Amino acid sequence: MTPFKLQIITPDGVFFDGMTENVIVRTTVGDKGILAHHEPYVAAITISKFKVKIDGEFRYGAISSGVIEVGKDKTVILAQSCEWADEIDVDRAVRAKEIAEERIGHYEKTNDRKNLDIAEFKLKRALNRIDAAKIGK
């Protein structure tokens, strides 16, 4: 397959910058696979797993909300955070999941809508990470 240029950029820096043959991400309207010479395309990405084909092999990762922009000469993914599946700190994700669940449990007592939203977001992210780490193995 024809390779094309892919960049994944997060607030912590450039996460990935190289050639790939196929990228599959989950957008707000469904899964989307990008191959070389795809038409120019922009969509928002939800908290999800993604895969990138490099030298004929898929590499898996976890992404937490962002935007994908397919241009003529390169494809850019802007993500709030991004990790390869084999680099995910599972213990940390499990801890984050437990804390988030506990906070959601508190909601009935405090009725704090804002904290609930944050906790739900964190729980989604933690579950996504744990899931991605499993696939990566």
Next chain:
Amino acid sequence: MASGNMKDIKRRIKSVSSTRQITKAMELVASSKLRKAKQRSENGRPYFEAQYELLAKIASVKKDFNTVFTEPREVRSRLFIVIMGDRGLAGGFNSNIIKAVTAEHANDPEKPKIIAVGRKAVDYFDKHGYELVGKYPYFAEKAKTADCMDIAQVAGDLFAVGEVDEVLLFYTAFVSPLVQTPEHCKLLPINNIGTGTGDDLGLINYDPSPEAVFDRVVPKFLMSMISCAAVESFASEQGARRTAMESATDNADEMISNLSLLYNRARQEKITNEITEIVSGANALN
């Protein structure tokens, strides 16, 4: 008389040199934090730039492109997001920002609403009768994504429901380790962004629609603007503190050397006095 004076001087030397130790330590801490903050602000830059480019691209797709975030409207009430430090002892860092804020709203009929970031900002704006819609003390050093998102959310919501008609962000730009200048920029409404003609860009396929993607990107864009500004302000604060502490240390050094001179002079005087006394005593005996 002379010995009492000597004791005084000695005590002062001691107190100045212990102050010097503190200022020196603060200078070192500030310069190491400055290095880290600079690194962080450099890491975040590509993300910010890519995001800006994307927004500009979307905004220029259609000439009649309009969402709630781009529509200009009559400005009746304004929201200032002010990023300051958590601690003092940083030269004019905090007061310069306050000056910039007061100068900006000097001609407004009423005071703006404020989102105060940093303990100093919370203290000041609370005390001076501003309406605080958000308080974020102890923020800049970590600049957590969740907090930045929170601020972006609050500002975006207030703007979307028409509570405020303009959102300004005040921060301190890091020009160089020695020069930091207070700056402000307009966050909302987003204008001047769509400079493209929209000719070849109409070919891009937006899923589900340009407006939907745009509205999803805007809060993220605000968030990264805020986090960039916070990181930069933090670097500036450390720079300002380092400079202030460096000059404090220099002043302490100068004071110590002056005092030592005084001390030695007093000691010499005392010895001379004693010798004169002994000599005159011996002379009197003869």
